Amino acid sequence: MGSLYFDIETASVDVLYTYGPGFCRLAAYAVDDGPVVVTADMDELCEVIMAADRIWAHNAVGFDLAALEHWHGLDVVTLVEQGRVRDSLILARLNDPPLPGKADARRYGLDALGRRLLDEGKVASDGASALKTLAAEHGGFDRIPLDDPMYRGYLMQDVELLRAVSRFLACDAYGLREHRVMHRLSQISRNGWRVDVTEAQRRVASQELRTAGLRDELARRYGLPTEGKAPHRTKAGIAALEGAFEACGVVPPRTAKGALATGKDALATLLEDRSENTALRELCELLLALNGQRSVTQTVLDHTGPDGRVHPSIDAGQSTGRISVTKPGLTVMGKRDRANVLERSLLLPDEGEVLVAFDLSQVDARAVAAHCQDPAYIEAFAPGKDFHSEMAVALFGDPGRRSDAKPVTHATTYGMGPRGLAMTAGIPQIEAEKLMRTLDVRFPGLAKWKQEIRREAERGFVFSAWGRPMRIERGREYTTAPASLGQGTARDVLAEGILRLPKWLVPCLRGIVHDEIVLSVPADRADEAEAAVLAAMQFEMRLTPESVPVPVLADRSDRGSDWTDCYRSEKPKWPEVSTTHRSQPDCDEPGCAWHRDGKE
Template sequence: MSAIFFDIETPDADELYTYGQGYCRLAGYAVDDGPVVITTDMDELCEVIAAADRIWAHNAIGFDLAALEHWHGLDVAELVEQGRVRDSLILARLNDPPLPGKVDARRYGLDALGRRLLGEGKVVDDGASALKKLSELHGGYDRIPLDDPTYRAYLEQDVELLRSAASFLACDAYGVREHQVMYRLSQISRNGWRVDVAEARRRVAAQESRTVGLRKELSDRYGLPTDGKAPHRTKAGIAALERAFEACGVVPPRTAKGALATGKDTIIGLLDEHPENPVLRELCALLLALNGQRSVTQTVLDHTGPDGRVHPCIDAGQSTGRISVTKPGLTVMGKRDRANALERSLLLPDEGGVLIAFDLSQVDARAVAAHCQDPAYIDAFAPGKDFHTEMALALFGDPARRSDAKPVTHATTYGMGPRGLATSAGIPQGEAEKLMQTLDRRFPGLARWKQEIRREAERGFVYSAWGRPMRIERGREYTTAPASLGQGTARDILAEGILRLPEWLIPCLRGVVHDEIVLSVPSDRAGEAELAVLSAMQFQMCLSPDAIPVPILADKSDRGADWADCYRSEKSDWPEVARDHREQTRCHDPGCVWHTGNNEGGRTDG
């Protein structure tokens, strides 16, 4: 059985799909125990890869194989489907799972992996990466001479590091499946998502104009200084902003020491607390701009390539394996408020197509039900029943209290105790304790499972239904263990749906947000696509042959002329979500953020 270990040197990684021919500059590879071969012939490399039984690279799916697939026609789909690819980034995360949060984000680069496993890392120059030094010296990664000896030594050592590290990385059936999942999701990056560039530029210009006007208004009305790079941080500027917050009807936010707080997290928190306060939104937008924060629209433009598309990065670096989409981030384009929802309208279907979103229904709770096997809890998901209504009956004996039941069931899914539930639901802790006790009495199998999984987590790991290992930090088993099981299995349910999609729909994938996928499909095949995706995402989940099955269900959105337009029925009380409404010249809804200009550049002709 032959194995190839390879790495390629390229221009900037962010230009993977936009740079053009010549992107793959230099390759290094070794077959089995043979010497490292350095070549500029990518056809030669592709031939060696195609002939190998095992193909090793670090971030192979997300970068190296993706580059060879896009620019040199390598059939990566076949290699992945045959189980021949070994991506050391994917396997490092499965062999040595990360902790929750971003604390472990830097542990999985090839340099960090080499130092952890082998005690040696990459070539450095005065403590900095030799490759970065070469880029700075020559004015870019694509300007480094191909015959530069340091460049070649750096590449050769990468191959040697990879080959040595590979012997420590096992790949089981879940690992093979994970390669298939990530390959399918990588097509989101490859195909990209079409951007309404003209509209994005109009909004940025409108926002800049409004920012100038607002600064002048703040200066005229409240005395905000206009000189210097950070006038809002001067003594006079702080006093002016305090008056401005008060004029918005908001108590000026404070730090723990009592100073005015204007950081990003504080400002976003204010917006979450006061979503229907357009004057505050304008003030917060100005503060974010003054703090150097890029608007969502500007960020989308920054990542739009010459092809008029964004090619976002897809990663599964979270502890539960949940997918993150960055450059630009799709999760920040939420549906929390009316203006926020319109950020999605910048992303369009392909010409002649429509966008359709598919969202798994209560998937975290269904994942917990499949694990705990409590018959009464599983029955709440039976066809024709609404889960939250069933929980309201179980907790309060009143189906009308559906909204009151939601925080309790979410608390169960995420492993909260009474204190966490009290905070989440805004109720006294004593009431939260009684609700949790009622829940345990009604669903003893669920209560027993939570205790079992917490004990299991004391060993440091729990495993999703498909077998994904998830690390649990010591001392945090109570909340983290049930939450990780629910979220990790929910992620693998979504992955299962993606694996079940027919081949013709894979190039149609455009985004993943939490438990939702978005596709751009030809208009004349929209009905066929809807049936195929729902068939893929909906199935009966059984952890074992004798387990009680749990139905996995999904909802589909409207067919949208842009991403926001997909939710026009769901957000029917927000008319501006519909593209048809935005194309009208006038609107008499005083809350419409498009026609009143209360968003990041909405029109003001009504």
């Protein structure tokens, strides 16, 4: 069979993995230039798909094929590994790469592609999507009658639009690789991540009590209103706070537009020269505490399905291809803040398993080294050497100034100039200029490469080591070109590690955050799993046969009984990171975020 173009209508995308049988409701497909066929028989559709030489769908890997794989047993692994799948969303982003930021986020829907390439969009009703109109009319996507003419017409038009759009989308070797990468990552969504629901509910209740207490304190002391989610941001609340600041003897802090400023930076600036003003400090601390009430726990609960798991969405929509995880967002669960890291403890391994995290070591800088081929820069990554210590020697002649060298090396990886380095490192610009000159003298190959890649970026694109095209906005080549090369190649290094994982470990994937992946592995196979993941993620990066290779290394976390517990060794000064410490009824550890905040 030739090329197949298909689309399916389903229940809400939010219940893809938890809805149950009947999630896939109606399908339409066409072969080559043939007529569009509509069917409610998903087994029929799966047979047609398996017989096709090329399978086209929009967001095929992330949704359509994923739904058929999960609910109807479609062998998507074989289709992807054989290079038969063509996902128009993946290919559109590779054929017409997005700009950095979120400006292009809406350019890659099938409707947007149709309008841009064909001047033709989807069926609309009163300015809204016909499908959304039908869902609103019938009380849900899963309640639209299968014989509704508009429903069927909308579906058939999607197939026709897909077929027309596909003629503009080329698929090269990198495109085929990207399909394999995204299918493996889609298993994170499919399998989900077990949530400690009881603990999450307890934290939300505790948080609500703390928030109520803070509001009462602000109301009692400063006359702040107590109604609504953010009373301190209402007109009456702002007036009360302005009066409170004046009562403390200071002019209320303002934003550039003149509004009352109650953010962390504004309050910190206000307190800098007024440390003796006790009343002001108390007011600022109350506001900081109120502003600091995070909603991450509630967000996790909101996205927890009836199976007690979150099934996050995986997307590669960033300009460099870096992976975003949302619903819930994992990147907001940081580990640089003592209280923040405890948010990760809500995510658990499967029963009888442990969580293990693997983080690529200085991968952006290694990617730059592989590209620039500067011998001295590559030598800084030699086995047994610490990159930042080596850079401290190159810059200051002192390996002990490792922490001073870090912002400089990050600056060069991200293409910063002296002004950017000065702001990042908190040093005078004249000192930053001197450091940048020293860097260029020590690593002339790196300096030459940055200039060459900036000139190359003037044509509008640069390409990662594996061949990913990345758009560079005109006028921003100086910083964006080196940064995109480093980040885009680092992303492809991580993708290479994921592709090298043994098949039995792919269903163990639970999360991906920047250059780190998290797996839930059987406790009795943990040694085997750790060795296999490290073997997959560690290799020599050689961009051409003549290039000097750069070693790619990865760090392994502790085995954790929750995600936070994985970082016991990494955070020795924060005992609450350990599940064992959190299980104690109390502790005398100064600043313990768990026993201070976790048990009210």
